[in-house]
Amino acid sequence: MLTAFTFPGQGAQRAGMLAQLPRTEVAEARVHEAEKVLGQAVRTLDTAEALTDTRNVQLSLLISGVIWGEHFQQQSGKPDFVLGLSIGAYPAAVVAGILEFSDALQLVALRGQLMQQAYPSGYGMLALIGASRYAIETVVDAQRAQGRDVFLANLNAEQQFVLAGERSALRESVELLKASVPCAGQMLDVPVPSHCELLSEQAEILAGAFAEVEIRSSNCRYVSATRARVLHKQEDIRRDLAQNMSLQMHWHDSCQMLVERGLERVIEMPPGNSLTGLFRRVLPSGICKALQSDIQT
Structure with a gap:
């Protein structure tokens, strides 16, 4: 086996x-x-x-x-x-x-x-459920174009992803996604912006x-x-x-x-x-x- x-x-x-x-x-x-x-x-x-x-x-x-x-x-x-x-x-x-x-x-x-x-502070990671990779990347690209520190870090499942970056930018990204697709986001117990x-x-x-x-x-x-x-x-x-x-x-x-x-x-x-x-x-x-x-x- x-x-x-x-x-x-x-x-x-x-x-x-x-x-x-x-x-x-x-x-x-x-x-x-x-x-x-x-x-x-x-x-x-x-x-x-x-x-x-x-x-x-x-x-x-x-x-x-x-x-x-x-x-x-x-x-x-x-x-x-x-x-x-x-x-x-x-x-x-x-x-x-x-x-x-x-x-x-x-x-x-x-x-x-x-x-x-x-x-040491102000950064972290956020789990997203329900949104597609395309929808997430669209929001992330728009945020990045404005100079915000936010990245698509983990691709865990077809509709389960993790973002990394500045906490305020992570929260803002979730709100932007919710305005276009049904999804949910939650900050993780990870105080650093890994995988970016x-x-x-x-x-x-x-x-x-x-x-x-x-x-x-x-x-x-x-x-x-x-x-x-x-x-x-x-x-x-x-x-x-x-x-x-x-x-x-x-x-x-x-x-x-x-x-x-x-x-x-x-x-x-x-x-x-x-x-x-x-x-x-x-x-x-x-x-x-x-x-x-x-x-x-």
Whole structure:
């Protein structure tokens, strides 16, 4: 049965998520490794207050994704594909054997710091449901022509998208869309404008850090959500990981591509569950499961 592990992006985080990690020796070893590399206790990363900082959010999602991914892999075997949304690409790469966990921790800490420092306030991301891509791009293009910072960042489903940019411009874009098509918009718990050119400079800095990191051969197929294709070459994967913060996310096309390859089962790692719902739309007869649903809260 062709299987994919999926790893959620920023917005899926929740306070106390790292207290729900598996109670195994392997998981405990990963926690100790993270604490040694970061120089701080893991429990300090996922408090409600700590999760207002982008660095802590992204590190929490990395640690959770790696430990849960390895745990499920030990129970059920390795996946055929790994696919992560935004920061989720990093635990995907670790589980696939592409990145060392210690390297991923340092890279993600830097990634989060760069993003937080670039846009400490006034920017973010907004989910849109109900409008077509054409309608959204028409409004975005008009806003951009007026010098507003707003971009189409994520293409998650046929009528589910995410905008990135200045908060006031995001809200104005929703009102303009509502005037022409029935739709709904909601600000996400993401305080930075990811997956657009606003983070190009930060992506280049991160690429410099990646130049010193070993990218290893994958033990399964790594799917790029920015390109909606399987990447085989190590340098392509390196660029994808370094640059994905500034590149548009094509989640729907990535899911569709895997279904066309014969995918039958998708397992989403905690703390996420929204990626599972998106996958069900293109894999209605397959197995789509979020492990978070099995965790006692």
